[in-house]
Amino acid sequence: MDLTELGDRVARVAEEHATRTDRDAVFPAEALAELRATRLLGLLVPVEHGGLGGTTEDVVDLGIRLGRADMSVAMIFTMHCQQVAAVVRHAAEPLRSQLLGRLGQGQEYLASVTTEAGKGGHLLSAEAALHGDGSRLHVDRFAPIVTGGAHADGFLITMRSPDAESPNEVSLVYAHRDQLDVSGSGDWQPMGMRASHSIPLKLVGSVPAHQVIGQHGKFPEISTTIFAPMAHLGWSATWLGTAAGALSRVLRLLRGPEGRKRFDVGSELLLTRLSRARQRLDGVHALLRRATDTVRDALDLSVPNHQLLLNALKITAAEQCHAAVQDLIDAVGLRHGYLKDSPTRLEQALRDLRSASLNYSNDRLHLADGRLALLDPEVRLV
Amino acid sequence: MDPRFTELLAPFLKFGKDKQITPESNLRALGLDSMRSIELLFAIEDTYGISLPDDEMTDATFATAGSLWHAITAQLPDETGART
Ligand SMILES: Cc1cc2nc3c(=O)[nH]c(=O)nc-3n(C[C@H](O)[C@H](O)[C@H](O)COP(=O)(O)OP(=O)(O)OC[C@H]3O[C@@H](n4cnc5c(N)ncnc54)[C@H](O)[C@@H]3O)c2cc1C
Numbered sequence: 001m002d003l004t005e006l007g008d009r010v011a012r013v014a015e016e017h018a019t020r021t022d023r024d025a026v027f028p029a030e031a032l033a034e035l036r037a038t039r040l041l042g043l044l045v046p047v048e049h050g051g052l053g054g055t056t057e058d059v060v061d062l063g064i065r066l067g068r069a070d071m072s073v074a075m076i077f078t079m080h081c082q083q084v085a086a087v088v089r090h091a092a093e094p095l096r097s098q099l100l101g102r103l104g105q106g107q108e109y110l111a112s113v114t115t116e117a118g119k120g121g122h123l124l125s126a127e128a129a130l131h132g133d134g135s136r137l138h139v140d141r142f143a144p145i146v147t148g149g150a151h152a153d154g155f156l157i158t159m160r161s162p163d164a165e166s167p168n169e170v171s172l173v174y175a176h177r178d179q180l181d182v183s184g185s186g187d188w189q190p191m192g193m194r195a196s197h198s199i200p201l202k203l204v205g206s207v208p209a210h211q212v213i214g215q216h217g218k219f220p221e222i223s224t225t226i227f228a229p230m231a232h233l234g235w236s237a238t239w240l241g242t243a244a245g246a247l248s249r250v251l252r253l254l255r256g257p258e259g260r261k262r263f264d265v266g267s268e269l270l271l272t273r274l275s276r277a278r279q280r281l282d283g284v285h286a287l288l289r290r291a292t293d294t295v296r297d298a299l300d301l302s303v304p305n306h307q308l309l310l311n312a313l314k315i316t317a318a319e320q321c322h323a324a325v326q327d328l329i330d331a332v333g334l335r336h337g338y339l340k341d342s343p344t345r346l347e348q349a350l351r352d353l354r355s356a357s358l359n360y361s362n363d364r365l366h367l368a369d370g371r372l373a374l375l376d377p378e379v380r381l382v
Numbered sequence: 383m384d385p386r387f388t389e390l391l392a393p394f395l396k397f398g399k400d401k402q403i404t405p406e407s408n409l410r411a412l413g414l415d416s417m418r419s420i421e422l423l424f425a426i427e428d429t430y431g432i433s434l435p436d437d438e439m440t441d442a443t444f445a446t447a448g449s450l451w452h453a454i455t456a457q458l459p460d461e462t463g464a465r466t
Contacts, residue, residue, distance in 0.1 A: 124415070166397030169411045220410055224441060302441035371416050375423075375439040 003054065006038040007062045010077075011069035018070045021195035022348055025188055027151050028195045031073045036106040040077065044084045049097065050104030056085075056230070060237040060292050067241020068248070071352040072195035074241055076148050078234025083110035083156045085230050086172065090214040090222055095174060099154075111152035113143045113203070114227075121360050123228070124220050125167040129160035137162065138206045139175055147198040150186065153177055155203065161216040170219040173212050180205035192351030224302045229295045231360065232310045236288050236317035239356050240281060243321035246349040247277050250328050253336060253344055263332070273331035280320040280327075287313050294382055304372040309382045311365045311372075318356035325350045383451045390429055391447060394422045405448025419444050426450075432457040 014031040021028045035041050043058060045051020059081045066074035084103055087110075091099060102108040118127050131138040141159055143149070154176045161169040184201040188194075214222050251274070253259045263270060291313045298306050329337035329346050336342040388403045395403075396413035414422065427433055434443075438453045 124410075164411070165401075166411055166413055168397070168413060168415070169408075217408070217411060221441070300440055300442070304436075304439050368416060371420050374420055376436060378436050380436065 003040075003043075003052070003058055003062065004065070006040055007065040009038055010034045010040060010073070011066055014066060014070040014073040018073075018195070018345075018348075021070075021072065023194075025190070025194040025197065027148055027197035028070065028073050028076070029151065031070070032076070032109060032148070032151060035077060035080075036109075039104070039106040041080060041106040041109060042084075042104040044081055044088055045100050045104035046088065049100035051100065052104075056233060056295055057292055059230070060233055060288060063234050063237030064241035064244065067238045068245030070195065071238055071242040071349070072193055072197075074238040075193070075196055075235065078238055079112055079147060079231070080110050082227060082230035082234055083112055086156060086213060086222055086226050087174070089226050090172075090218070091174070092210070095211055095213075099174065102153075108153045109148065109151060110154050110156060111146050111148050113141065113146055113155050113157040113201075115143065115145050116158075117142060117144050119167075121364060123158070123223055124170060126158050126160040126170045127167065129164060130162045130171060130173060132162035132209060135209055136206045137173060137209055137212065139173065139180065139203055141203050143201045143203060145198045146201050147196045149182070149184070149199050149201045150197060155180070156213065157203065158219055164217070168220075169217040171212050171216045172214060172219045172222055173207065175203070175205060175207050175211065179207050191354060192348070193355045224307075229291075229301060229310055232314040233288065233292055233295065235356070235359065236284065236291075236313050239317050239321040239353060240284050240288060242349055242353055243277075243284075243324045244281055246325050246328055246344065246346055247274075247281065249344045250274075250332055250336070250346070253332070262335075270331055273327045277324040277327040277331070280324040284313075284317045284320050287316055290382070304376040305380045305382050308369055308372050308376070311369050314360065315357075315362045315365055315369075318353075318359075318362055322350070322353040322356055325353055383447065386429065387451055387454065388447070390425055391422070391450075394418050394425075403447050405446060405451065407447040409444055409446060409450065414444065426454060430454060430458060 010031055013034040014028060017028055017030050039052060042051035043054040047053040059078060063074050063078040066077055087099055114123055115121055116127050119125055128141040141157060154174060157173050157175060158170050159173060160167060161171040181204045182201055184199055186199055188197055188199045254263055254265060291309055294306055294309055325346055336344045337346050340347050383405060391403060394414055398412035434453055443449055443453045
């Protein structure tokens with residue numbers, strides 16, 4: 001079966017439950033079950049480990065497709081793929097075969113634990129430290145926000161390396177749910193992204209020493225080569241899909257019998273607003289495709305111009321996808337722009353997309369980009 | 383490595399106090415973050431009167447004291463004999 005068909009299957013389930021999961025701020029368990037059943041959870045797992053052998057471009061395509069149906073489901077999927085990509089690239093035997101085997105069967109949903117109280121989104125430092133006694137690593141970590149944390153089968157966790165001399169020595173470690181005592185209040189009452197069920201958790205337990213991904217202290221490298229690029233591509237695809245779905249529903253409304261009566265499609269203001277929304281999405285889409293190709297082809301993603309492109313994608317997608325939905329709300333007005341029960345679902349799209357600039361703060365990325373710009377005085381555009 | 387270089391490096395490594403800097407010293411682990419690496423770059427360029435090429439602005443260049451020193455010596459005129 002082709003991936004488009006599998007994506008459509010998950011999108012249908014996501015759409016069916018979207019109103020309830022948003023209203024009740026609960027995890028889309030049915031959509032996750034469909035991601036397992038279609039084995040899309042194993043999209044990036046190589047065929048020899050039983051996965052679908054998909055590419056980064058497939059993640060982007062599916063992120064857009066699922067985003068059209070439900071932004072939380074799309075983010076759950078793309079972030080899981082980001083975790084899988086790190087395992088595929090950096091996990092060593094025996095963890096590699098065991099974990100990829102389960103992932104390839106769609107049996108394992110991986111959650112991400114990078115954010116920490118006290119350092120916010122700063123990826124390359126860690127407060128809580130791993131303690132090693134030779135054969136095992138002891139994990140004791142508070143995680144303020146973990147998407148799907150109550151449903152995850154396993155976690156990739158950043159922690160300070162054992163015996164680290166500074167907070168900048170960060171390791172990435174895998175822990176299966178059964179290896180941890182997972183506790184938390186379950187409190188989650190956000191503005192949007194309600195179905196992402198991104199709860200605070202306390203994770204305590206111990207894992208065999210070989211469950212470190214890459215080597216100790218190697219997280220910065222994993223971050224530059226896989227984690228950050230996959231996050232920015234996956235998030236941007238998710239946001240673009242959300243805004244594209246919103247635009248599509250508005251256009252169908254305008255062209256339908258009710259819309260033709262209600263709206264004057266000769267209105268220059270309406271036409272201009274539709275044009276602006278579409279223009280924003282085409283800009284983000286072009287940047288997303290360019291960045292996807294760069295991630296596939298670049299020999300060294302750490303060079304400033306590649307990092308600048310990936311950061312520009314994230315910042316631009318966050319701003320423009322949100323702005324496109326704002327345009328659409330003005331274009332259609334109160335009934336179909338502001339009320340929850342409109343089939344355009346603009347109200348939810350706007351709340352969900354409001355998280356985009358915060359989810360790895362655009363402010364933080366601008367500071368990084370200013371420094372990177374100074375390192376590329378020739379301005380070598382990618 | 384030139385003692386001038388290790389002296390220049392020390393203030394940028396907030397976790398490197400009381401540690402000997404060797405070519406293997408991991409600069410990021412010792413506290414060199416991206417903001418400080420810009421300042422370090424300016425200090426290197428002022429001290430040695432060189433300009434590091436854009437192509438060297440990679441994580442690999444700033445990985446260890448040795449890799450950074452290597453990038454510097456590549457820009458030094460040979461006769462200084464500083465290449466150790
Ligand atoms: C829907 C959603 C789901 C998420 N899921 C997960 C998950 O599954 N796992 C996970 O680990 N995390 C998750 N996150 C967290 C996310 O990855 C970021 O870490 C988080 O959004 C950043 O939070 P912050 O604004 O508190 O922190 P910061 O990034 O620290 O920002 C705090 C404030 O400081 C400003 N600031 C900018 N630059 C700096 C700087 N250099 N130093 C200090 N402050 C700066 C920021 O602009 C902001 O105003 C999720 C976030 C969202 C919105």
